[in-house]
Amino acid sequence: MNWTQSLFRLVEPVVPPRFVVKRLLLLVPVLFGVASVVFAILHLAPGDPAIVIAGQRASTEQLEQIRQELGLRRPLWEQYLSFLWDAARFDFGQSYSISRGNSVRSVIADRLPITLELAIYGQAAGILLGIPLGIISAVKQDSLTDHVTRIGALTGISVPIFWSGPLLILLFSTYLDVFPTSGRIDSTLFLPDTWTLFGRELPLTGMITVDTVLLGNTEAFLSAAHHLFLPALVIGVYSTALISRMMRSSMLEVIRQDYIRTARAKGQGAKITLMKHGFRNALIPVVTVIGIQFGTLLGGAVLTETVFGINGMGLTIVTAIGVSDYPVVQGTVLTFALLFTLVNLVVDVTYSYLDPRIQQ
Amino acid sequence: MSSDGQIDRRSFLTAAGGAAAAATLAGCSGDGGDGDGTAGDGESGDGDGTASDGDSGGGDGASDQTLVYARGDHPENYDPQQTTSGEVAKVTNQIFDTLIQFAPGSGGQLEDALATDYSLDGTTATLTLRENVTFHNGEEFTSSDFEATWRRFTQSDYQYYLGDETRSGYGPFTLGDWIESVDASQDYELTIELTQRYAPFLRNLAMFAAAVLSEAQIEAMGDNQADLGTEPVGTGPFQFDTLDNPNERIRLTANTEFWGDGPQVGTVIFKTITENSTRVQDVINGASHITDNLDSSGFQRAEESGTATLLRKNGINHGYMAMNMARFEPFRNRTVRRAIAHAVNTEAIVNQIYQGFATQASQPLPPDVLGHNDDLDPYPTDKEQAQSMLEEAGYGDGFEFELATFSNPRGYNPSPVQTANQVKSDLEDIGLTVNINQFSNFGPYLDYTSAGRHDACFLGWYTDNADPDNFMYVLLDPKVSMDAVPDGQDWVSFDTEGYSTLNVSGWANTEYMELVREAQRTYTEGDRETMYQEAAQLAYDESPWVFIDYAETLRAVNEAVVADSYTVSSVGGPYLNTVELQ
Numbered sequence A: 001m002n003w004t005q006s007l008f009r010l011v012e013p014v015v016p017p018r019f020v021v022k023r024l025l026l027l028v029p030v031l032f033g034v035a036s037v038v039f040a041i042l043h044l045a046p047g048d049p050a051i052v053i054a055g056q057r058a059s060t061e062q063l064e065q066i067r068q069e070l071g072l073r074r075p076l077w078e079q080y081l082s083f084l085w086d087a088a089r090f091d092f093g094q095s096y097s098i099s100r101g102n103s104v105r106s107v108i109a110d111r112l113p114i115t116l117e118l119a120i121y122g123q124a125a126g127i128l129l130g131i132p133l134g135i136i137s138a139v140k141q142d143s144l145t146d147h148v149t150r151i152g153a154l155t156g157i158s159v160p161i162f163w164s165g166p167l168l169i170l171l172f173s174t175y176l177d178v179f180p181t182s183g184r185i186d187s188t189l190f191l192p193d194t195w196t197l198f199g200r201e202l203p204l205t206g207m208i209t210v211d212t213v214l215l216g217n218t219e220a221f222l223s224a225a226h227h228l229f230l231p232a233l234v235i236g237v238y239s240t241a242l243i244s245r246m247m248r249s250s251m252l253e254v255i256r257q258d259y260i261r262t263a264r265a266k267g268q269g270a271k272i273t274l275m276k277h278g279f280r281n282a283l284i285p286v287v288t289v290i291g292i293q294f295g296t297l298l299g300g301a302v303l304t305e306t307v308f309g310i311n312g313m314g315l316t317i318v319t320a321i322g323v324s325d326y327p328v329v330q331g332t333v334l335t336f337a338l339l340f341t342l343v344n345l346v347v348d349v350t351y352s353y354l355d356p357r358i359q360q
Numbered sequence B: 001m002s003s004d005g006q007i008d009r010r011s012f013l014t015a016a017g018g019a020a021a022a023a024t025l026a027g028c029s030g031d032g033g034d035g036d037g038t039a040g041d042g043e044s045g046d047g048d049g050t051a052s053d054g055d056s057g058g059g060d061g062a063s064d065q066t067l068v069y070a071r072g073d074h075p076e077n078y079d080p081q082q083t084t085s086g087e088v089a090k091v092t093n094q095i096f097d098t099l100i101q102f103a104p105g106s107g108g109q110l111e112d113a114l115a116t117d118y119s120l121d122g123t124t125a126t127l128t129l130r131e132n133v134t135f136h137n138g139e140e141f142t143s144s145d146f147e148a149t150w151r152r153f154t155q156s157d158y159q160y161y162l163g164d165e166t167r168s169g170y171g172p173f174t175l176g177d178w179i180e181s182v183d184a185s186q187d188y189e190l191t192i193e194l195t196q197r198y199a200p201f202l203r204n205l206a207m208f209a210a211a212v213l214s215e216a217q218i219e220a221m222g223d224n225q226a227d228l229g230t231e232p233v234g235t236g237p238f239q240f241d242t243l244d245n246p247n248e249r250i251r252l253t254a255n256t257e258f259w260g261d262g263p264q265v266g267t268v269i270f271k272t273i274t275e276n277s278t279r280v281q282d283v284i285n286g287a288s289h290i291t292d293n294l295d296s297s298g299f300q301r302a303e304e305s306g307t308a309t310l311l312r313k314n315g316i317n318h319g320y321m322a323m324n325m326a327r328f329e330p331f332r333n334r335t336v337r338r339a340i341a342h343a344v345n346t347e348a349i350v351n352q353i354y355q356g357f358a359t360q361a362s363q364p365l366p367p368d369v370l371g372h373n374d375d376l377d378p379y380p381t382d383k384e385q386a387q388s389m390l391e392e393a394g395y396g397d398g399f400e401f402e403l404a405t406f407s408n409p410r411g412y413n414p415s416p417v418q419t420a421n422q423v424k425s426d427l428e429d430i431g432l433t434v435n436i437n438q439f440s441n442f443g444p445y446l447d448y449t450s451a452g453r454h455d456a457c458f459l460g461w462y463t464d465n466a467d468p469d470n471f472m473y474v475l476l477d478p479k480v481s482m483d484a485v486p487d488g489q490d491w492v493s494f495d496t497e498g499y500s501t502l503n504v505s506g507w508a509n510t511e512y513m514e515l516v517r518e519a520q521r522t523y524t525e526g527d528r529e530t531m532y533q534e535a536a537q538l539a540y541d542e543s544p545w546v547f548i549d550y551a552e553t554l555r556a557v558n559e560a561v562v563a564d565s566y567t568v569s570s571v572g573g574p575y576l577n578t579v580e581l582q
Helices: A003-011 A017-044 A049-054 A060-070 A076-088 A104-139 A144-158 A161-175 A208-214 A218-254 A258-265 A270-308 A313-322 A326-354 B009-028 B030-049 B051-058 B086-095 B143-154 B170-176 B215-221 B225-230 B276-285 B296-305 B334-343 B346-353 B383-392 B416-428 B442-450 B469-476 B510-521 B525-542
Strands: A194-197 A200-203 B066-071 B100-102 B110-112 B115-121 B124-129 B179-186 B189-194 B238-244 B249-254 B267-272 B308-313 B317-323 B358-360 B400-406 B433-439 B456-462 B545-551 B553-558
Touching: A017 A076, A017 A326, A049 A060, A049 B442, A076 A326, A104 A144, A104 A208, A104 A218, A104 A270, A104 A313, A104 A326, A144 A218, A161 A218, A161 A270, A161 B276, A208 A218, A218 A270, A258 A270, A270 A313, A270 A326, A313 A326, B066 B086, B066 B276, B086 B238, B086 B249, B086 B267, B110 B115, B143 B170, B143 B179, B143 B189, B143 B215, B215 B225, B276 B296, B276 B308, B276 B553, B296 B308, B296 B553, B334 B383, B334 B416, B334 B525, B334 B545, B346 B358, B346 B416, B346 B545, B400 B416, B400 B442, B416 B433, B416 B456, B433 B442, B442 B456, B456 B469, B469 B510, B469 B525, B510 B525
Parallel strands: B066 B267, B400 B433, B400 B456
Antiparallel strands: A194 A200, B100 B110, B115 B124, B124 B189, B179 B189, B238 B249, B249 B267, B308 B553, B317 B456, B317 B545, B358 B545
């Protein structure tokens, strides 16, 4: 039995392939819809790409030449069809402005790991803080700890990142001067493009904390972690709040179940019952929330990156919209949509595995 | 169920539960863990925050030092022929040289650069080139490098032509419209034939877009000319080392073979901090040494910080409100335009809204530029006079018009929306109703004003070459044929053949047009000066714009920079080759 067969055997009984294929096919209309909306908005919005490229000093003739070459004089339906065809191949052409002369693909390849890294750390902070807080809150229901946790969670959900981010910068960077104001690493530390494994040169991941570890550069790693702390915290607060609230309500529901009472009646200790029977079952809806939350974190990255000046996908979208760099806007928005739908797919598959009724 | 390597729900949940329990334990002790992490990071951060200073202090000689320049944007292509962006020019001016350059801090005077002698006679420019200059790739600089540079930028029949959709608008504007041919038959002599007499030509050669590229590099790039900006090679004081797009930084290293002064530091890093307040804090903290493009509150913070200073210089720019005669009929009446100029309180705008970091404008040309008319003072604010002028013009009952404005600060108008509100309020006092049409993005805004769809609009201009033609002809001459202007009319519509949309007021005063066109062909400085002074008087009298301000050029500089080693320039630069660190 080769490895593909083993893999198939491993996966096949867990989630029926038909279910996964069906969900994958459902991605097509979603992405088609997003692509169409993005195309429509950009073509309805004011702004002439020719001026973006040639600048204020360009003559009317030069602008017209550029419009012709970009195909902007073709009928709209023709432009739309060619856009869809290119989008299907994930080819959005070249950036007009923010990365002039480079393909949108390379822009995305540069930026995506930055955003993913931020979202992963934000998610990690959310899980590490949210789950214990939720459990404590549920176990000590209606106590002072519970009230404080719940108020904290509500506040965390309610306070927008564009407010909490600058406040944290003001406190930790301006007044206390313990964290840097922006960026991902100290401005004087530069990393090479590749790292070496067993004498082979390999490309870096683009995630700076991972790369500094791969390169074995402790100083750079500490600097990267130091720079990442505040932005990850800002994203993590929202995530923590949501996870802890979900964990609390799920836990409260579970500990009232008959099987918990039975376990206790059999003489099992409260802590063991809680962790062995209660916690595991209470985790099912939380896993779903964590998955969906990861998609939301990507959205949160737009604000966080803007506030902290981190050059990920979020800041790129904002900048590209600001300078009418349409190919970059199209590429990044569709990538976000693709990521979001893929994360949801993974959540669905996981959930369907945990609760087979969902496959019906 | 769990046999044969398969995973069942129970074992998955066990694993998930175990992981989560571990997370719980970690989370329960998370306070302590995070606290440790914070403290440790904080300690290393303190060191990081002043790392560049640390380097400076630790260096034996000046060449080990690292100068950090903080800016608000990080373009990713550093080809001087592919951009009109000042952010790109800041970097390319360190890497490339021009044939002639603006003397640091002079307000636009020319001095030798790659050419040691130059003259313009009739339609022929003759330049003697500097010998023994090498590009960063080791190639020797000769006249053929300039020829290749010009051809790449403007000649579509050249094998390595950059392409219409890739080159910037500066291609025709700087060189293409004016150069007929280039004779580079001798290595260190360059003869350039012009299409017509054109007085600003030598100044065009000093613009960043006219930077001399390496012919060897152009040829080596082959069909990939658009990529030249990711590995630029010039003859300047610093050579390109690292373009770190994910972290929005650029590292340049000293060119030890540089022909001119300096460089005094071994490394220059351009870092990017988008937020104005964060950027100025970075300079105050000493993590960066120089920054620019701050708003007035940022400059004030630098001035009051004690660790940074504010360097100020008269700017060569102009912020104005254009009244579009082609679209809005009342603006065709000169008395109405002058009444509006009397009603708008530009003194309040400059002193209160721009907090004194600009001066009131009196005419299209800023001070320090040839032809600035010292006899002209800004229109005095006098609303009673303005009201009676409106009545005299037959508009005593007032009228309503649209004032288009961009939203984000620009150097010549750091608070556009507040300025628009001030104008609205001033004009309400004389019975005019102003509807502010606010644009969030500058690109679509330019699109709108270039099409002449505004009644009135805010715009401004930073000089390209510090020549009066760059304001007087570029912004206020419609560039149409004299015959296209109907008799007795001083405006034309935007769809007139040859119309330049940089003239957003539609103004077409034939007397003015004759003057600035003649001045463009006149080489005697005294005669040119007189012509521009007359033209400035005409523009003042006719008021196609409300002249608002000339913004100062301002830089926040950390105390680590040796005083007077950094010279602020209103055109060209920044001149980082002379900067020394303590």
